[in-house]
């Protein structure tokens with residue numbers, strides 16, 4: 173029985189149970205150390221299955237490349253917006269790098285011709301910018317990002333992830349420093365430790381690693397469960413069925429409590445699934461289809477203030493007295509495909525970019541601007557796909573393209589109107605907590621104190637080129653169906669998850685169940701009341717707080733799920749559910765002032781204020797959803813293609829590692845019925 177426009181408000185009473193989910197010779201493309209940065213000769217898949225369109229084959233041999241800190245490289249072109257080099261030294265930023273010196277690298281592509289593939293996890297030293305000494309990295313196959321693995325829909329692939337890391341500890345220095353509100357420059361945007369003492373616990377992290385294919389529809393045993401790490405000398409052998417629509421997936425480390433630093437060290441790679449539906453569209457391909465893996469990093473400096481290349485994970489806290497709540501990592505330097513502020517030579521034609529935000533925490537609001545005018549290039553960008561597949565039709569993106577950590581966007585860019593010009597991809601989100609994020613959309617690309625390096629990369633468009641006959645097809649995925657409240661089956665599971673950040677502890681994620689208000693003390697710790705768009709008051713009680721609390725969420729293979737995420741905190745959480753492709757049903761804005769952070773409950777109900785925005789480019793298949801400040805977001809999807817113990821979590825790695833990750837177990841229907849029969853209650 174639904175009584176309102178929102179299934180959340182109407183359907184819950186009609187479900188038998190709610191919230192807790194109860195009712196609810198192989199061909200081996202090994203990449204070996206013998207030939208650093210190349211696919212091992214002898215092991216390259218026959219038939220040209222591996223190639224590197226950029227001509228770059230990865231890492232430098234090591235520290236034998238002398239560092240020339242003064243080599244200026246080429247200066248930024250044009251008379252466009254100011255660059256990082258224009259920021260006055262007096263503001264405390266001394267170690268600068270010249271933007272757009274290096275060409276964009278394209279990770280090598282592996283298109284497995286056989287059923288098996290071996291990829292080694294190994295340490296390399298690689299220069300991330302021409303003016304930066306080599307950086308020690310942990311990589312897949314010697315590349316940062318790792319090789320792009322490309323398969324066809326339904327092409328089974330067994331991957332042996334062989335750990336041969338030869339470092340005893342993660343090659344990252346981690347510090348936490350005090351930065352009160354209004355600190356300028358905020359230590360986030362400054363290289364070096366800013367007086368912080370390296371964390372001994374991070375310095376002790378061993379290479380204990382587990383690979384997860386993000387977005388994969390696969391059995392839980394193949395999913396890369398976080399607690400099942402592998403040491404050097406061990407191999408994680410995984411079978412990916414790839415029985416899912418064309419999509420932009422990525423693989424990365426998922427080891428429990430430490431992904432913050434293992435991904436930071438470089439354990440990231442792209443994984444593309446292709447199918448006939450995508451083929452028929454005739455999209456730009458070959459060297460006109462390029463992954464753009466975006467990360468941000470910081471580096472240590474030496475006694476003379478010069479960058480050393482050593483990775484630095486510096487986070488800040490704003491509270492002078494313990495307990496300190498640290499914000500997630502933001503770094504001054506943005507890398508695309510492992511290079512800081514690269515440039516890409518392009519023809520005046522259409523390109524397809526597979527964009528991934530692989531940052532720990534930073535959300536990007538991205539625009540393309542003309543360097544000469546500093547103005548946005550309008551009408552050139554079309555989004556054609558989301559995390560988990562193609563959109564039904566292209567979406568013109570003239571406002572910033574938003575990607576939070578874990579999200580992907582499949583986009584087309586038309587450079588045909590920009591022949592002979594230089595364009596920049598810039599970030600317009602000035603995001604330096606504890607201050608609220610500020611949009612710099614009105615002056616894109618102009619450095620500010622909080623966003624001194626807005627540039628992401630540069631496109632150098634050739635003056636002339638062969639005419640490009642391509643036009644974006646009006647229909648992309650004909651098989652796409654938009655999920656709406658009214659179309660969801662009434663016997664669906666409904667889960668409720670609340671998030672909070674402040675309140676004397678670190679970021680938390682609570683599983684909630686709906687209760688009768690008379691059955692709980694109000695107000696009290698873990699009790700949340702909320703009044704939705706239908707005006708009805710609901711009461712929820714916390715049933716889990718920590719990752720190790722008992723499992724509450726049991727799903728069923730093939731059964732529809734509705735999830736409600738309630739964010740009572742001043743932070744954006746990109747929520748990711750393993751196994752499930754979902755769609756966003758709604759995003760609402762609430763007055764959350766009734767949530768008492770000290771009490772950890774509501775003293776007044778959270779009140780519905782207004783309907784929020786679900787961007788056109790978010791209305792496709794997703795596996796990460798942005799849950800903004802004071803938002804209630806609802807999603808729906810179905811668990812298909814796998815069973816067992818999975819996880820869902822916040823994709824801010826700093827949040828995931830401190831507890832914003834929980835298990836969800838998906839059983840086949842016959843097993844789910846027996847589980848219920850065996851519950852010992854009363």
Ligand SMILES: [Cu+2]
Nearest residue numbers: 745822824827
């Ligand atoms: Cu989070």
